[in-house]
Ligand SMILES: NC(=O)C1=CN([C@@H]2O[C@H](COP(=O)(O)OP(=O)(O)OC[C@H]3O[C@@H](n4cnc5c(N)ncnc54)[C@H](OP(=O)(O)O)[C@@H]3O)[C@@H](O)[C@H]2O)C=CC1
């Protein structure tokens with residue numbers, strides 16, 4: 018047993034040290050297993066670039082075992098027979114356990130992903146707890162409708178109709194590295210509330226919180242096979258899961274490129290899909306907006322989670338009257354941000370998740386410079402061995418530049434002036450994505466006129482990337498298919514059965 022915790026850049030709690038010191042295994046059918054082929058994957062601390070843990074490199078055989086376990090748990094046994102109120106109680110218990118272990122889970126997220134530990138605790142883990150509790154409440158409220166049919170021809174008979182909402186079945190969930198625990202919760206909450214079973218494949222960069230979550234699932238008392246975790250590579254374990262003929266639904270969050278791939282593989286088996294994909298979200302500042310409030314709000318909109326957010330406000334459109342002031346305010350905030358390791362309590366902006374992501378983001382910044390943009394602030398990588406990129410505001414950009422058109426997924430915003438609302442509505446929509454947008458103004462008439470013109474699944478007003486469990490979340494256009502959260506998510510996790518009875 019190796020004490021990996023002693024190699025970390027900053028001290029962690031005793032609970033985290035204990036977790037990191039034991040060999041990691043996958044939870045399959047209630048048992049803790051190594052990969053069937055025996056391989057492991059290193060997990061790296063993005064603040065140092067050093068490996069600090071190993072997880073099983075699960076493959077197709079492990080996915081087969083996990084899907085079989087989930088299938089068995091769904092098709093018969095304790096779980097299938099469980100009353101909705103007992104599913105609610107279990108999910109509430111899981112939420113309590115997550116809350117009781119919040120610091121450890123937050124430290125694992127900070128280590129795996131690089132995000133500041135306070136953000137992990139008071140945003141990621143807090144949202145997970147709320148999300149599980151919110152979804153637990155739905156377990157007893159999922160229901161159908163009654164109808165009074167007007168069946169033609171057979172007029173002498175009386176009919177009665179109703180619908181049932183039945184769990185869709187075995188859910189395969191593939192999640193990214195930017196909010197590892199939260200993305201797991203967004204899928205397991207509605208799945209377990211509605212009576213599905215699940216196989217989760219976390220991202221290779223950030224597998225640890227999913228494995229700790231699986232321990233808590235066991236501690237909560239879920240029957241074996243209801244929740245399974247297979248760690249492994251996307252093109253191996255992820256591909257085996259998304260194309261598996263015995264899953265009933267695939268829930269995916271990640272890039273649009275891989276979303277299309279897994280979506281096609283799943284549809285080959287007519288597996289139901291929900292895809293939450295990329296974005297290039299505009300933040301639209303009207304001429305009446307308060308400059309200081311916009312600068313602070315836009316800083317959150319782009320720099321939160323080091324810009325590694327599907328809803329990141331990566332295009333900032335400011336009315337020409339306020340453009341210079343907003344850019345100056347935002348640049349001052351960016352210049353003052355403390356960039357550092359996630360475990361450092363003073364850190365405001367952590368490293369990017371991996372060397373690959375750092376190089377990808379720096380490549381975008383260089384392409385912006387090559388095409389004629391200029392950095393009002395930032396524009397370079399941070400010092401040290403970690404995957405740091407300084408918070409960056411690009412100006413002098415044109416709509417056809419790659420930095421304006423493509424998802425960067427880093428702390429980089431492109432600020433651009435505009436003249437009037439028609440122009441900004443057209444430019445804001447000039448993207449294949451449609452995940453989110455924000456409008457900054459206190460002129461309610463103009464705000465309400467703009468909202469329906471923006472082609473996006475979420476429009477925020479005077480805030481950006483603020484989420485609530487009651488609000489459905491998902492994308493228009495190439496930002497995805499389906500909605501997570503809110504009542505709407507149960508459209509993705511249940512099948513509707515129509516029952517027509519002749520009396
Ligand atoms: N919408 C969003 O929230 C996110 C968007 N992105 C965007 O994607 C870019 C690349 O990030 P990346 O991590 O590569 O995102 P991916 O879309 O590649 O990864 C998301 C998940 O899909 C898995 N995966 C990868 N390839 C396959 C496959 N062939 N079949 C099944 N599953 C697969 C990954 O596994 P593994 O980790 O092992 O590769 C991971 O679990 C980012 O720069 C960003 O622009 C990234 C993350 C989240």
Ligand SMILES: CCCCCC/C=C/C(=O)O
Nearest residue numbers: 140195196270326327328
């Ligand atoms: C405050 C938490 C924000 C979570 C945003 C959800 C993002 C999902 C994604 O990037 O895939």
